[in-house]
Amino acid sequence: MLKSVLATNSRQLALISVLLALVLVLPSVAAQCSLKYVRLNVQYKDCFPTRVLTTACQGTCNTYVRPSPSANGQLERFCQCCDAVEMRQNRIIVRCPNPDDPATLRRYRLRLNAPLQCVCRPCSTIPSDLVGAEGTLFDKRDQKDT
Incomplete structure (x- = not known):
């Protein structure tokens, strides 16, 4: 009986772990970068505002900052817009x-x-390896304080 309860609990725990991993890892499909219809109020000089239905690119793209596996104390940045x-x-x-x-x-x-079509593109052309200096500055400041 005890083996049966433990096996059931193990399966439930495994299922909960898989579901939690899917929720945390998979991005929301509805929030992904895509073409949407939006209403704009166009204002030109002293003219009356005109309400227009048009398209826009909206949503999220893959972006992260994480510790660099190869450069000590540096961060790896990846940004798409x-x-x-x-x-x-x-x-x-x-x-x-x-x-x-x-x-x-x-x-x-x-x-x-x-816009007619939307995609995720790099946010800037600054290479991610140039953005590690602030960590070095903070390390030097911390050493002076001790």
Whole structure:
């Protein structure tokens, strides 16, 4: 009987461990970088705000900072940002007061760039091995204090 209870508890513990690992390791699918529809209020000069439905890149990408396995006291940084790959140019019309005739409105045609496709790209071009100096500075400060 005791063996049966221990075996059941072991299986339950293993299942809970696997589920917890999946929750912690797998990113949320809904939050991944993707193309979304958004509403914008476009304001141009003294014109009336115009509400526009357009696309935007939103979501998360793989990013981390961890201790470097090869450089003592350094950090390894990896950063990706959600960015547009392809763009299209939409034209919108805004209505503006006519300074020459307050009873009429002038119309302006504006261009609005909108993404067509989104991907995760590197956030910057600074190599991660150049970003380790602050740890060295803190180490030197700590040595002076002792």
